[in-house]
Amino acid sequence: MLDIVKIGDEILREKTEKIEVFDDALRLLVDAMFETLDEAEGVGLAAPQVGVSKSIFVISIPDENIRKVFINPVITGTSEREEYHDEGCLSIPGQFWSVKRFSSVSVQAQDENGRPFTVKAEGLYSRAIQHEFDHLQGRLYVDRLSDKDKATVLARYEKEKNRKATRRRR
Numbered sequence: 001m002l003d004i005v006k007i008g009d010e011i012l013r014e015k016t017e018k019i020e021v022f023d024d025a026l027r028l029l030v031d032a033m034f035e036t037l038d039e040a041e042g043v044g045l046a047a048p049q050v051g052v053s054k055s056i057f058v059i060s061i062p063d064e065n066i067r068k069v070f071i072n073p074v075i076t077g078t079s080e081r082e083e084y085h086d087e088g089c090l091s092i093p094g095q096f097w098s099v100k101r102f103s104s105v106s107v108q109a110q111d112e113n114g115r116p117f118t119v120k121a122e123g124l125y126s127r128a129i130q131h132e133f134d135h136l137q138g139r140l141y142v143d144r145l146s147d148k149d150k151a152t153v154l155a156r157y158e159k160e161k162n163r164k165a166t167r168r169r170r
Contacts, residue, residue: 046135057132
């Protein structure tokens, strides 16, 4: 299991580096990211969220039999249609807000062995890919909100974090 980095950590704001070496260390990272994602009961996890500034994310949607790693992903196409749905983030735990995303995307990426693949995704899968891709660009879902909505989400997060810290000290 890896520790999930929370908002405020500078690594979440960095553009990630391309992965050039596909070795056992990379496969161990992929396994650890899936284990961390499963434990957190999330849908997606990007390397910056576990303190690694590399171009990789994992997606797991058990209800749709999706469990996939995306290395050096490039979004090659999007639908014209956009939709609003609630999103959360393991790096801003407990906070959700309605975010506008493309309803479908096409992505080219590599797997943990360096083999290229293409995915066309819709629904939750598409949203998760876009959300995690943003992490690789140093962007969080709150950056897609109005200044007012972003401030609300971050204030709620800080309030909840402080409440939990106070409870732990008792």
